Amino acid sequence: MNLNSRLFDRIRVKSKSQEPEPAPQNVCNHPGCQNFGEFRAPMGRLREGQYFLFCLEHVREYNQTYNYFNGMTDDAVAKYQKEAMIGHRPTWTMGAKKGPAGGGPDGNSFSDPLGMFSRKTGAKSAEPSQPRYGVVAIKSLAVLGLDETATPDIIKARYKELVKRHHPDANGGDRSTEDKLREIIQAYKQLKSSGLG
Ligand SMILES: [Zn+2]
Known part of the structure; x- marks a missing residue:
């Protein structure tokens, strides 16, 4: 048997190929x-252009x-987010009956390893122009994992992809994805009714 045959080389080369590392x-x-x-x-x-990444929950x-943030000053939003992030509150849900926010323990213990709350100093950013989408639309976009830069084409494509992914049929009949699916459909309906879907 000739081990230097071209066939053998081909096999050897092929066996070297590797699966790409998962991102x-x-x-x-x-x-x-x-x-x-x-x-x-x-x-x-x-x-604008800055995002948190969250799981569905x-x-x-x-x-x-x-x-709740709508109409708050930027500083108030930042303060609220800080308090939420350092976990002074059991959840992120703001109780409607809560009185004025009492200042939490001193803010000095707050650490910001991800730099999420660092403010840009220096050049004053221009006043944001009129937002393209309203709060409701932005919420719906967030459900689809999109932001206000999404075009109707992108929204539609994303919607189709998510429906496919979360459909019980695509999950071996697992119905635990139904809530998510419903939420996605609801969000898309909302966007469509705003002429964005
Ligand atoms: Zn999470």
Whole structure:
């Protein structure tokens, strides 16, 4: 047998090929959560282009607080987010009956390893122009893992992809994905009714 045959070389070369390494996954930004941060959530007004990454559970919590930010000053939003991130509150959900936020323990213990709250100093950023989408639309976009830069084409494609991914039929009949699916459909409906889907 001729081991130097071309056939043998071909086999050997082929066996060298390797599977590509899986890309590192982003972890949910919620403190202590190790889930995959699959959803981008805009940090808020005046932080355009900056995002948290959350798992579904925590993007929901974040979304529930999002309305609350509307009309708050940027500093108030940052303060609220700080308090939420360092875990003075049991959850991110702001109780409607809560009185004025009492200042938590001193803010000096707050550490910001991810630099998420660092403010840009120096050049004053221009006043943001009129946001393209309203808060409701932005929330719906967040459910789809998108932001306000998404075009209707992107929204539609993303929606189809998510429905496929979370459909019970695609998960061996696992119905635990149904809530998520419902939420996705709801979000898309909302966007469509705003002429964005
Ligand atoms: Zn999480």
